[in-house]
């Protein structure tokens with residue numbers, strides 16, 4: 352009873368750091384003119400709140416430092432906390448504690464910002480973004496993928512098959528609780544592009560119902576089964592259709608090394624990587640792949656976050672292969688180009 356539906360599904364799928372010291376520090380440098388990839392809000396708006404300095408933050412007006420970090424005292428002994436502040440022409444970000452941020456910092460936008468050891472915003476350092484997508488689950492392998500995502504503070508998008516979620520409901524719940532994006536991938540995983548509009552509605556509606564019971568709402572995004580498109584799919588689904596530009600072919604070779612190698616070789620800023628949490632080898636390479644992508648300068652985000660970060664509007668019936676920085680037009684051709692390069 353437990354094994355049979357999964358086995359049948361797999362079969363079907365296979366077919367298819369000095370204390371209170373005022374410090375005169377830093378060479379104050381001219382802000383360089385750099386590529387404007389940060390939003391205007393980051394460049395122009397101070398969001399830091401002025402607060403009375405805490406007991407730990409004594410000192411003279413200006414910059415002060417202790418073992419806990421740098422802070423800035425105004426003449427009235429207030430400090431800046433929790434946001435952006437321009438001082439002497441440089442952009443800084445202050446933590447809620449009032450200490451100056453350094454390194455990669457989440458300032459509330461999808462992309463993190465980089466602050467050098469003086470705490471100065473360095474827009475020459477840009478994070479790259481990538482969306483990992485896992486289809487056809489949840490399954491007995493999903494927890495291994497979620498363990499890796501949780502370990503590295505990463506996000507992914509799961510295109511969920513309803514009949515799998517009916518059985519692996521705790522895995523779907525965990526995806527949701529960890530802040531992963533959940534997308535619709537039909538209830539029984541038929542070739543949607545071979546179905547009538549009514550049949551497509553039934554498949555997606557049933558999957559919406561299963562997912563909504565856990566998440567409270569129907570998913571905003573759909574991945575057509577097999578990436579298959581038809582006029583009926585585009586017209587009746589009426590939601591953004593999420594494809595991919597990096598196909599690991601994990602379902603075909605069922606090999607963790609090949610899945611890892613293809614993802615690492617083909618990924619670029621804005622990529623959507625296709626994998627399947629239905630299969631053990633795809634889950635087995637998740638830890639290695641996530642840590643390697645982060646070491647390579649990528650932040651792992653959901654599909655919706657990726658689109659938002661690079662300014663894409665997601666339209667119903669629109670097909671999206673990737674969200675490269677700087678424009679929609681080339682998405683489709685890039686995807687085809689990658690396939691040709693690899694397959695040649």
Ligand SMILES: [Zn+2]
Nearest residue numbers: 486487576577
């Ligand atoms: Zn699928």
